[in-house]
Amino acid sequence: MTDSHQTWWSRAVFYQAYPRSFRDSNGDGVGDLDGITGELDYLAGLGVDALWLNPVMVSPMADHGYDVADPRDVDPLFGSLDALDRLVEAAHARGIKVTMDLVPNHTSSQHPWFQAALAAGPGSTQRNRYVFRDGRGDGGLHPPNNWVSVFGGPAWTRVTESDGNPGQWYLHLFDAEQPDLNWDNPEVFDDLEKTLRFWLERGVDGFRIDVAHGMSKPPGLPDMRVPDLTMLSHDEDDPRFNHDGVHDIHRSIRTVLNDHPDAVTIGEIWVFKNEDFAKYLRPDELHLGFNFRLVRAEFDADEVREAIENSLAAADLAGSPPTWTLSNHDVEREVSRYGGGPTGLARARAMALVMLALPGAVFVYNGEELGLPNVDLPDDVLQDPVWERSGHEERGRDGCRVPMPWSGDTPPFGFSSTADTWLPMPADWSTLTVEAQDGDPDSTLTLFRNAIELRHGRGELGSNVEWLDMPHGVLAFRGTDGLTCVLNTRSDPVAVPAGELLIASAPLVDGALAPAAAAWFR
Template sequence: MSEQYVSNSGPADDWWRSAVVYQVYPRSFSDLNGDGVGDLAGVIDKLGYLELLGVDAIWLSPIMRSPMADHGYDVSDPRDIDPLFGDLSVFDRLVREAHDRDIRVTMDLVPNHTSDQHAWFTAALAAGPGSRERARYIFRDGLGDDGSLPPNNWTSVFGGPAWSRITEPDGTPGQWYMHLFAPQQPDLNWDNLEVLEDLRTTMRFWLDRGVDGFRIDVSHGMAKPEGLPDMEHPSEILKHTDDDPRFNREGVHAIHRAIHAVMDDYPGTFNVGEVWVESNEAFAKYVRPDELHLGFNFRLATVDFDGDQIREAIASSLAATDLVGATPTWTLSNHDVPREVSRYAPAGDTGIGELRARAMALVELALPGTVFIYNGAELGLPNADLPDDALVDPVWENSGHTDRGRDECRVPLPWEGTEPPFGFSSSADTWLPIPAEWASLTVEAQLEDIFSTLSLYRQALELRYNRPEFSGDTVEWYGAPDGCIAFRRPGGLICALNASDVPVPLPPGQVLLVSTPLDAGLLPPNTAAWLV
């Protein structure tokens, strides 16, 4: 990464190298048509808020046409907008108005699988074994004398087997198709060149409309091992280890090089991959210069609020990108990961969880590279405690009601007022219920409160963009008291985090910002500070 800090008006082609990208989960961001589900018109309506917050770009979670078996990650038409969110004309308006505010627009791309209602899969079911149509997916004959057993022992990430059997056009029991996720999400066969060509067409469709980049779902998937060997431990549904035959196969890198080649025709665009791998060496392969521009490294989003763990997560993430000269990425939560306020809350104490989340926001925003903020993190939202009958995540059903899934971190945002739906929608019947106790966490309640989490984010983003002390692509670690960490950027910024139980002295320097007020000049527990 360049030693020069990049502001909102920085070099056009390199803007993403130190950008702050705000993840919009459209279903839960803002509902303008009153059906209880967020939409693109709602995003347009809140662009002023995003400009005030100070982000460089938004990443839109899936908005392509979909039956919504997995809330948009089951795409039936990758070159259209689902009517739930609007249409192409509304999308074009969103891109145009966002660009007018110097906010770039990126969107989810789902190349590993399609919906079972995609025209290709419908054709595959009708065409029969050995057909060109079936060759776009992974169909196999079953095992056993009558083919009634799955082709191998792979499990779905959502629970249950990774195979479903179909009925052939003549009405007889037939082949099996692979789905690493829900049965409604059949995996594509990436050994078929037709699959890559269709993805190129999809990418150009959106890039030609002015999209600035993509978040690539399951970037460590797509390529499957020859012969589809059994899993050694099929009971481990999702383990993110590098020996899992379902993911992180060598062939995936040729796919990413092909994707990168398309992006090269659109200067200033970028892609970021969802990469769940174990070793730094495995991660580094994905962010080589001709593959992904950025890769999500989730170490910081999965460690406890512990000084040693946090330092190790940062150092490891930087080491991974240093192997190939790539730009690091940082995030504390997303639509699949529990919100940081709840994750950091000891014994469910969200008060302490919020203090810790505020401190970690300063830590991640002090680091070199690209930061991704999940919508609502800037409000200090916790996970919502939802009743069982409100859960709609396919994980809940597919796991036999043993895994509550991800709904609790996907609840709609509270904007204003004192009662649900807090201005998110004109309908009280929102797709997930909004807790009444969020009245103190609305944007309206926090906007003019200089001590609110929202105000902290706004101050931090302004300083990050305007102060030259944030320049440089490395960190230098300071000695720090037990349970604490401190590092310095080449430009002169110092970040100190107190994850211990007692107040500690600050490093030398002038205080720029603290996540909570100092205690007689000392840095309190669960607090971070910026100094120069």
């Protein structure tokens, strides 16, 4: 069996391109596949090894593509299969791999299977592809259990049967337009296998698996103990997720991937007990798993160290390379998470150096390399289903999905030829554009380019780090190759170790590391 620590993905820098927000090639205000293809030289210059594309399959876009109506075709909003082929070919020509999002937990309610299930009625083979149940109470008036949707509200919706009467309920852990599949039905995996092979045979290099800890549901669908949890909060006894049956599904997926030994699967795993997390990374399951501890850590030396130690321990339990990320399309951008403004940006730059110094695979979310903050959008433009399902109490994830600024002084900053972009862009982003930062030695973009170049030039990264004794509020670790990373979360400068300064997120202060800064030494 191939040593997972010697594969292309074991230390790769992945770039998450959120397609509708990366670059618009046709002037409709929404980013697309040809827009990504047109900026591959930018990504090659950044130094990334691989792309992760959020879903581009056919979808009504109730959840921006995570409600898939046809998993083996490209939605016209993003282009076509030909556009996907062009992207894969052009990326490969630059040495960049392409991975796609896979959504196996649910389909769109517009998927032909679900439409057939509604028409066929209770007890049918068509309904058995999904999780339909009779309701509780008189006339089935109440949902089958007390599960809640990750997006807010109940996880069940009642259908109107063909005779016009209220009928069964169907499960949706997310939006009502995302019915959960019944993974106890062999037909479901058979169809997923067709999807996997379809994209792999087109040259795609692997998949990020959405809600990889979902899919399998416990027998009897028992009530939740705490019926108000989201996917980002957790309860070890939450019956909606992390049921043991999910591992059989991942083993089945791996049998398909084994026919394409250079391809990778990366699971979105919101599981926080290391022993449980490691199960997903056994040799016959996923290759990599997103560990979100670093995302959840405050800008505090002790919290960051604890997150790193936990992530390394979980990966070590499975013999798998660790993964690191500070942001994605589901969480507040780190500049804002760390306090916003100049302070938040300084901390985000420092944490970028910490992340890029660690062994394993790294995931950079588009715009992170520009130091983009979250955007406080007006109510009337919010599109995330979380906003509606929470009764306008949770603003959702739109603020981290605002399009990328490329050039110019006013919106749409070169993202599109129309200012009417799918989400509005802040008027004050002119200093954050790629054009404004390109060639500026002090810019965040230059920091990322230089750090990624240094990372690629390093020798063996190993699978662990050596911690160094430092004053309270300071974190320092040494890699297998001798590179030392120091992070200062204090409010005063701190002395740095002896050695050559390779890169710093902020200038040294009389030879000392500035507050809210990180640096690499050799």
